[in-house]
Each structure stands twice: as C-alpha cells, then as structure tokens.
Amino acid sequence: QGCKLVGCGSALPSLQITNEDLSKVVDTSDEWIYARTGIRKRRVLSGEESLTTIAGEAAKKALEMAKVHPDDIDLILMCTSTPDDLFGSAPQIQQQLGCTKNPWCYDITAACSGFVSGLLSAACHIRGGGFQNVLVIGADALSRYVDWTDRGTCILFGDAAGAVVVQACNIEEDGLFGFDVHSDGSGVRHLNAGIKVDESNNAFDSNGSLRGFPPKKSSYSCIQMKGKEVFRFAVRCVPQTIESALEKAGLPVSSIDWLLLHQANQRIIDAAATRLEIPSEKVISNLADYGNTSAASIPLALDEAVRSGMVKPGQTIAAAGFGAGLTWGSAIVRW
Numbered sequence: 001q002g003c004k005l006v007g008c009g010s011a012l013p014s015l016q017i018t019n020e021d022l023s024k025v026v027d028t029s030d031e032w033i034y035a036r037t038g039i040r041k042r043r044v045l046s047g048e049e050s051l052t053t054i055a056g057e058a059a060k061k062a063l064e065m066a067k068v069h070p071d072d073i074d075l076i077l078m079c080t081s082t083p084d085d086l087f088g089s090a091p092q093i094q095q096q097l098g099c100t101k102n103p104w105c106y107d108i109t110a111a112c113s114g115f116v117s118g119l120l121s122a123a124c125h126i127r128g129g130g131f132q133n134v135l136v137i138g139a140d141a142l143s144r145y146v147d148w149t150d151r152g153t154c155i156l157f158g159d160a161a162g163a164v165v166v167q168a169c170n171i172e173e174d175g176l177f178g179f180d181v182h183s184d185g186s187g188v189r190h191l192n193a194g195i196k197v198d199e200s201n202n203a204f205d206s207n208g209s210l211r212g213f214p215p216k217k218s219s220y221s222c223i224q225m226k227g228k229e230v231f232r233f234a235v236r237c238v239p240q241t242i243e244s245a246l247e248k249a250g251l252p253v254s255s256i257d258w259l260l261l262h263q264a265n266q267r268i269i270d271a272a273a274t275r276l277e278i279p280s281e282k283v284i285s286n287l288a289d290y291g292n293t294s295a296a297s298i299p300l301a302l303d304e305a306v307r308s309g310m311v312k313p314g315q316t317i318a319a320a321g322f323g324a325g326l327t328w329g330s331a332i333v334r335w
C-alpha cells in the first residue's frame, strides 16, 4: 500500500506584528531580529479568532485542492501543542468541516516536530490500518504562551495553520517515504512550557486534603528557552536526520528538489543546507513573513510554494521538523 499528498492549504490570523511594533514592547530592533533570525514580521491571533478557526480554514483549502469531500475523510490528525481545548482540538475541526460520518480524529503533541509526526502517523494508518484519506493539520498559537516581556523569545514566534490530505495509492505512486524520527527528553531543560509539578499545581496536598477553596487552578509557564542550546541542537541534528531519511529512502542528496525545514531561524536553515551541500536556490523559506509557527511552519511553507508554482508535481522534498521535547525528524515527500 502506498500513500501520497494530494492537497494542501493554509490560513493565517489577520493581525500582523512587525519587528518595529515589537521594538515598542521590548528593548529590541528590526536590525537585531532580522540579522539573528531572518524574521521581519509574524501573525498572531487576536479578538475572537481561534486556532480551530484557522485550522479549519486551512483544512478546507487542502480538501478543495485534493477534490476530497469532507465525508470521504476517514481520519483527522491535528498536530498542535496549543489546542483550544485541553481534551483535543481535532473533533472540533471535524465538526467545522461538516463531516457527517464521524471519522476518527485525535491530536498529536510534538511541538515543532508535530507535522512530521503527523505525516508518519498518516502513512502508518494508511499502510497498516486501511485508511483512505487522512487530513493532517499542523497548527499552533504560541503567542498564547510567549512571555511578551522576554525579548529572547517573544521575537521568534507567530501563529498559523497548514494542512495536507494524504491519500492511499498504489505502491508505484508512493509519495511519502524515508521517515527518520527521534526524541531526547533530557533536552527539556533547554525548551519547555511546562506545568510546575509540585503541590501548587495539584488540587490535593500530600496528606490528601483539598488545598484552599476554591482550589487553585493549574497553569502552564510561558515558553522557557535557552536559545543557544536549541540552536546548536538544531544545526547538529537536522542534517543528520535528513541524511538518515534519504538513506532509508535509498536516495542521494542530489535527488532532492527542495529542502523544507521547520522555519525557526534562517541561520539554522542556512547552516543545515550548507552541511548537506544543498544550494540556496533549492531551499524553501518564508520565515521573514511569519516567524516560527511551530507545527504549522512546514505545511504553511509547502502550501505557499505549491500555490506559487515553485514546487511542481513529481518533485521531491526533504522536510524536517525539530524543537521542544527535544524532538526532531524528517520525511522525504514527493509532491
């Protein structure tokens, strides 16, 4: 059983925040942010906008391109670390799309590696589970968890949603192969947005008594990141995972038409491309306009590249995600 991508879509919040805007909130400048990251602006959710709304929009566009009716989807995977509902967002997308046959759906939490995890899960469900049409959405709203007084992190992130439809096909047409995925929990100290595991966040104290009345609500911390450590990790692990994925696919680096990395920092993207000896003309980047949109960055950049005619049918893309966990992984994809 093969599987291939048959459609993509993306959606963005309406509010745009430029580096100039940020320099009025924290001590920073457009020059510093652009030189260190390659980012000029980002979109963030505002007013009544929700993650589910933009994720649903992205999904609708992907289904339209794929010419797949909502009732023909048999699985929805919502890759997000910032769901509108702690119990999961995927069923809300299903409802928004108007799927009347109650397809299975669930969320995948793997931060900036979420979309690659979603692609791998879709491929496994199709190859081993008999699924036909799997909708994979990457969507995040990290603006909700950013400390807007911390200039080391608040300049990096934006909100967005992207989606693809993965469809079962003959093995000869297979377009999703060569997965390579990893995680290293010891790296959580470098990047996290955790809940403090102590009495202050548990409803009951160690004697079994309910603490206070009304009991205190638990809360997640803002994003805590040691930027230099994450930078080093990414520059080391991303080329390695792409090389491993290519080896598993039995393809040389020269067979890659496009390198599509999680959009975190232009310097990470450039360093990985240099290490892999992939020329800059083959590197997809839209970081300047949207910043780091976590699980959304790969499908958002793919959608823009496909709709602008940059990525053409039959071309091979090496995609890699990396981030909190720490997690990292790649997939070789034929568009």
Ligand code: ACO
Pocket (backbone or CB within 6 Å): 027, 028, 029, 032, 033, 036, 037, 111, 112, 151, 152, 153, 155, 191, 226, 227, 228, 230, 231, 234, 264, 265, 268, 292, 294, 322, 323, 324
């Ligand atoms: N504006 C101006 N100055 C700043 C800013 C800012 N926004 N932020 C930090 N600085 C200052 C620092 O205070 C420091 O000053 P000092 O030398 O006087 O102490 C100086 O600039 C250098 O700071 P560094 O943190 O060392 O800068 P660095 O070159 O490492 O760049 C950055 C920081 C951009 C965060 C970089 O480390 C990076 O991109 N790391 C990777 C982050 C990433 O990719 N995360 C992906 C995963 S996200 C996820 O999974 C959710």
